[in-house]
Amino acid sequence: MTDPRHSGAGASAPDSLNDPQVVQHLKHARSLMMDYAQRVLPVFWREWCARLEDYAERARSNKEQMALYEYKRMIEASQHELEEDIGQRLSNGFVKFKNRMLNTLTGEERFSGDMLALVEHSDLEETIAITSITHRADSFFAGQLWALQQRLALLNGGEKIDERSNPVSPVQFCEALRKALLNITLDNKTKIIGYKTFDKEVIGALDELYEELNKYFIEENLLPNLRYTALVDDSPQGAEPSEQPDAGEEVPMKDGVPQRRASDRLLSGTATPADTQYQAGLYNAIRLLQNHIAHQVAPTGGAPGGSGPAGEPAVGATPYPSGGGKPYSSQQLVGVLQSLQAEALSQTQAAASQNEAGLVTTPQSIQTVSQQMLAQVAAESDEPGTVDPSDLDTIDLVGLLFEYMLSDDNLPDSVKALLSYLHTPFLKMAFIDKDFFEQTDHPARVLLNSLAEAGARWVSNDGTSQYDMYNKIKTTVFRLLAEFKNDVRLFAEVLLEFNAYTHNLARRQELMERRALEKVQGEEKLREAKQRVNDEVRKRTDNRELPSAVLLLLLQPWSDYLSFVILRYGENADSWRQCLKVMDELLWTLEPKTLEADKTRQLDIQDQVIRALQSGFDTIGYDQGKGKKLLEAVASLQKMALQSRRPEPAPAPMRSKLESIAAEKAGHSRVANEPVTEEEQKIVDNLKMIEFGTWFEYEGGRRLKVAWYNKRTLHYMLVDQQGRKVAMNSGLQLARDMIAGRARIIAGSTKPFFERALENIYQQLNAKVGGHSQEEAQND
Known part of the structure; x- marks a missing residue:
């Protein structure tokens, strides 16, 4: 695997740093971090307490309400000490870094082997919360973190830096x-609320800190021209950063394809070390919860396959023969599944042939397959038997995996129904290959990710399919049902074939999307410049009565020139400041003068102002005739000012029209200027946090994807399933479409299907464990 490169002349850092220099840089970096902590931590405590109060108001009992208020009071009373503790630990991290002793773990290393049974449930849930937060943040800030870690490595003797040692x-x-x-006693629910708030208020704003740190190191000539470009991944462990760039920022590329989202790596089947670690932690946590459930249910005299409310199967429960006897072997279970797989193939083919479009619309019943398998194995056995607990857990886990698939909004209904028939071969795979759930790069897991991703990308809920993708998925499902016996290599073969087909499609789509993105980012950069210019001009013209000629000059040709200057030179350039000064001096020279000193000064500068205006007109190629008339009008108005006369202001309709044209030209839409309701604002705020790759489903089942959005202007680029730009909507317009029922978000996350499924299963089992714990407490 090759790393991203820093490129450009002068990219090298100083040849060596002596110890005092390293200490100086680390002290400054620590100071920036502590300043950041002091800014965001008070907001975190305040929001955490506010959320606890909100939960308390909606509590189901007085006891729960009083407990939440007590936790809130405890946090408020301990806030100062807790904040100092956090600050001290963060500060000590720099000392450990200097001594090359920093190696911070999340506690996930305990979730393996024999240690798993010793982990407290509260510790488990807390660790999963932290792992989830850091996993998302490492992906979201990947570009900034990568650059920062390259620079920190220079302060660490060149040793590689990762998230544990950063x-x-x-x-x-x-x-x-x-x-x-650990210094205060809080229940697990309160802690989880705190972690969610911490994620939003502290971790979510880390880009501010990383920008400050990288800027400082650049100013200190530590890899000043380091540039995040491409990551060529030649190994399964290759990491692909996926940050969300602002307007004008370069999007990371791989083989000419933009890599902006977590889902962009799915069709190639790669996973980062962070993905692997996180999913392994989830899987081990699920196994732990299954053990908890088995031990909680067993003392009641019921089987782990008991029933939930209204006689429905409980979460994580599969009916199984409960009589005594020898456990059925995996070979027996696999043999029964082979015949069920043949039935699934005939059912799928029949369902597809009955539909005019060849769609499979009726999903397979996951619970029925499990029941049929266990009933059949009991019928075929010579003597009564039982299912080994570990095999039962496997049956439950595969069942929950496919139950989640049927509820996943990310997948169109026809794709869900079709893929549900893979339940049988995947259950058989889990018995044949015991490492199936533990290996994130297992061909069967990667294939399921790829099939789901392709379905979400190229199949719509209105029945349409791009690039004939539905039929390709259907052919793949039929082949697995027909050919999979006990050779797991078939999945690798099918994966290679399917990904070869989708790779070129994904490349074409992404390149089309890339071209649209580059154009939109350029337009957004221009829009931002024009908005900034319009704000600067209006700041000087609002609340002033000005003649028509001056308003026309400032709101049209001079605004165009200001846009040119800010785009070419930036806001920190002397030329930009000089342009603003010319505008200020112009307006001053039009004010009636009564003092001789002011008249003298005006005579000194008014010709310079005219020349500066003429130079600006010439630069942008403004019409000479129109420019001459405007400058003559300005000269006439300056003469009136020297005579202490005030010119006639522009008529209100004309002024309103000029300002409206300028605002529209700057990208201030009429929708954005309309009053925003509380409900609309709440949705707009939520839209600020969505991931690139989030899908919207519009009326009729049409799907559009958020390919990119500008965090400053809140304009969202929507593309269709071929990667073509369809619209550039404001956040407010999207919010109104959602409220009116014209659009809905169908995917809040672009994680791989398998990872989303494991998270969902963990949440279900965790809720079940919590329910049992609550019942036990009430019985006590």
Whole structure:
């Protein structure tokens, strides 16, 4: 695997740094981090307490309400000490970094082997929360973190830096909070609310800190021209950063394809070390919860396959023969599944042939397959038997995996129904290959990710399919049902074939999307410049009565010139400041003068102002005739000012029209200027946090994807399933479409299907464990 490169002349850092220089840089970096903590932590405590109060108001009992208010009071009373504790731990991280002793873990290393049974349930849930937060943050800030870690490596003798040894990585903040909270007694629910708030208020704003740190290191000539470009991944462990760039920022590329989202790596089947670690932690946590459930249910005299409300199967429960006897072997279970797989093939083919479009619309019943398998194995056995608990857990887990698939909004209904028939071969795979759930790069897992991703990308709920993708998925499902016996290599073969087909499609789509993105980013950069210019001009013209000629000059040709200057030179350039000064001096020279000193000064500068205006007109190629008339009008108005006369202001209709044209030209839409309701504002705020790759489904089942959005202007680029730009909507317009029922978000996350499924299964089992714990407490 090759790393991203820093490129450009002068990219090299100083040849060597002596110890005092290293200490100086680390002290400054620590100071920036502590300043950041002092800014965001008070907001975090305030929001955490506000959320607890909100939960308390909606509590189901007085006891729960009083407990939440008590936790809120405890946090408020301990806030100062907790904040100092967090600050001290973050500061100590720099000391450990200097001594090359920083290696912060999330506690996930305990979720393996024999240690798993010793982990407290509260510790488990807390660790999963932290791992989830840091996993998302490492992906979201990947570009900034990568650059920062290259620069920190220079201060560490050239040794490679990762999130564990980076003193300002997300995990450092999360672990500092976790350890600080050991000083007070909080229940698990309150802690989880706190972590969610911490994620939003502290971790979510880390880009501010990373920008400050990278800027400082650049100014200090530590890899000043380091540039995040491409990541060529030649190994399964290759990491692909996926940050969300602002307007004008370069989007990371791989083989000419933009890599902006977590889902962009799915069709190639690669996973980062963070993905692997996180999913392994989830899987081990699920196994632990299954053990908890088995031990909680067993003492009641019921089987783990008991029933839930209204006689429905409980979460994580599969009916199985409960009589005594020898456990059925995996070979027996696999043999029964082979005949059920043949039935699934005939059912799928029949369902497809009965539909005019060849769609499979009726999904397979997951619970029925499990029941049929266990009933058939009992019928075929010579003597009564039981299912081994570990096999039962496997049956439950595969069942929950496919139950989640049937509820996944990310997948169109026809794709869900079709893929549900893979339940049988995947259950058989789990018995044949015991490593199936533990290996994130297992061909069967990657294939399921790829099939789901392709379905979400190229199949719509209105029945349409791009690039004949539905039929390709259907052919793949039929082949697995027909050919999979016990050779797991078939999945690798099918995966290679399917990904070869989708890779070129994904490349074409992404290149089309890339071209649209580059154009939109250029337009957004121009829009931002024009908005900034319009704001500067209006700041000087509002509340002033000005003649028509001056308003026309400032709102049209001079605004165009200001846009040119800010785009070419930036806001920090002397030329930009000089342009603003010319505008200020112009307006001053039009004010009636009564003092001789003011008249003298005006005579000194008015010709310079005229020349500066003429130079600006010439630069943008403004019509000479129109420019001459405007400048003559300005000269006439300056003469009136010297005579202490005030010119006639522009008529209100004309002024309103000129300002409206300028605002529209600057991209201030009429929708954005309309009053915003509380409900609309809440949705707009939520839209600020969605991931690139989030899908919207519009009326009729049409799907559009958020390919990119500008965090400053809140304009969202929507593309169709071929990667073509369809619209550039404001956040407010999207919010109104959602409220009116014209659009809905169908995917809040672009994680791989398998990872989303494991998270969902963990949440279901965790809720079940919590329900049992509550019942036991009430019985006690």
